[in-house]
Amino acid sequence: GQQLNQSPQSMFIQEGEDVSMNCTSSSIFNTWLWYKQDPGEGPVLLIALYKAGELTSNGRLTAQFGITRKDSFLNISASIPSDVGIYFCAGQTGANSKLTFGKGITLSVRP
Amino acid sequence: ETGVTQTPRHLVMGMTNKKSLKCEQHLGHNAMYWYKQSAKKPLELMFVYNFKEQTENNSVPSRFSPECPNSSHLFLHLHTLQPEDSALYLCASSRKSGGTNTGELFFGEGSRLTVL
Numbered sequence: 001g002q003q004l005n006q007s008p009q010s011m012f013i014q015e016g017e018d019v020s021m022n023c024t025s026s027s028i029f030n031t032w033l034w035y036k037q038d039p040g041e042g043p044v045l046l047i048a049l050y051k052a053g054e055l056t057s058n059g060r061l062t063a064q065f066g067i068t069r070k071d072s073f074l075n076i077s078a079s080i081p082s083d084v085g086i087y088f089c090a091g092q093t094g095a096n097s098k099l100t101f102g103k104g105i106t107l108s109v110r111p
Numbered sequence: 112e113t114g115v116t117q118t119p120r121h122l123v124m125g126m127t128n129k130k131s132l133k134c135e136q137h138l139g140h141n142a143m144y145w146y147k148q149s150a151k152k153p154l155e156l157m158f159v160y161n162f163k164e165q166t167e168n169n170s171v172p173s174r175f176s177p178e179c180p181n182s183s184h185l186f187l188h189l190h191t192l193q194p195e196d197s198a199l200y201l202c203a204s205s206r207k208s209g210g211t212n213t214g215e216l217f218f219g220e221g222s223r224l225t226v227l
Contacts, residue, residue, distance in 0.1 A: 004153070033214050042201050042218030043154075044113065088154070092214040098167065099214050101154040 002027045004089055006102035015111050017079050023089030023102050024071045031092040032065050032072040037104070038085045046087075047074070079109050114138040117202050117219035124192065125227050132187040132222045134202030141207050143185040144216065145177060148199040160185060161207065192226045199223050 005024045013019050023032070031050055035043035047058050049065035049072060056063055062075040072091075076083055086104040093100075115136045124130050136143065145157040159167035160179040174196075176188040185202055203216040 009151070031214050035216075040220070042113065042115070042117075042203075042220050043216075044218070045215055048213075048215055090214060098156050098159070098169075099154075099216070103151060103153050 002091070002093070002100045004091055004100055004102035006087075006089055006105050008105065009103070010106045010108065012108045012110065013079055015079055015081060015109050018075065018077045019079060019107065020076075021074045021087055021089075021105050021107075022071065023073070023091075025091060025100075026070065027091075027093070028069040029091030029093055029100075030069065032063070033090040033092075033099070034061075034063050034072070034074045035088045035090060036085050037088065043086075043088055076107075081109050081111055083107060084109050113217050113219065115202060115204055115217050115219035117200075117222050119222060120220065121223045121225075123225045123227065124189065126192060126194070128192075129188070129190045131189065132200055132202075132224075134185040134187075134219055136183055136185075136202075136204040136217070136219075138204055138217060139206070140204035140217070141182050142205045143179060143182070144203040144205075145175075145185065145187050146201040146203060146218075148201055148221070154201070157187075189224070192224075194226050197224055197226045 033048045034046045037043040047063040054065040060077045088104045089102045090099045143160045147155045157171045158177045178186040199221040201221045202219040
């Protein structure tokens with residue numbers, strides 16, 4: 001089946017640093033999404049990407065839809081303690097198809 | 112506050128118990144979902160309802176029984192579960208746009224289930 005690969009499982013950064021996360025697949029996806037899950041909460045949508053090559057920002061977050069449609073990355077600039085959480089990528093192959101999720105990357109930010 | 116409310120937040124049950132999880136959305140969405148979240152695994156889709164009709168059952172064992180009485184409410188009835196069913200169960204909703212379910216899901220906070 002389709003899989004989305006996110007690695008490493010955990011990342012540790014210093015407050016104020018930038019961080020980049022990748023999501024890759026051997027399959028083509030036509031929609032890429034990034035979600036964040038805070039401890040004890042459900043995932044929250046950060047950014048949705050609908051077009052190959054698209055670069056979209058949401059505050060300090062920037063995400064790109066890879067030109068091959070097989071990858072996406074998420075950048076967080078000038079990290080702050082509340083950026084701590086699990087970041088999931090998700091992909092959708094077509095209209096009405098179910099979402100495929102990655103395993104997530106747990107981000108820790110040291111003050 | 113995402114507009115999707117799940118109760119209970121925590122549930123401990125024995126293998127012979129019957130219990131239910133409840134989800135309510137206040138967003139006017141017409142698609143609702145149940146996902147299972149286990150440690151170190153991707154979110155697993157269990158069921159999808161569109162306009163109260165079940166459109167996806169992702170090979171879920173019959174000990175999990177969903178019910179969608181209207182577009183705002185979704186239940187997951189649990190019966191004779193196994194310890195490996197212990198997980199966080201997440202409800203989500205989305206709107207249909209032009210006949211398409213977008214991937215933009217709004218999740219509840221989840222119900223943490225422990226099966227003894």
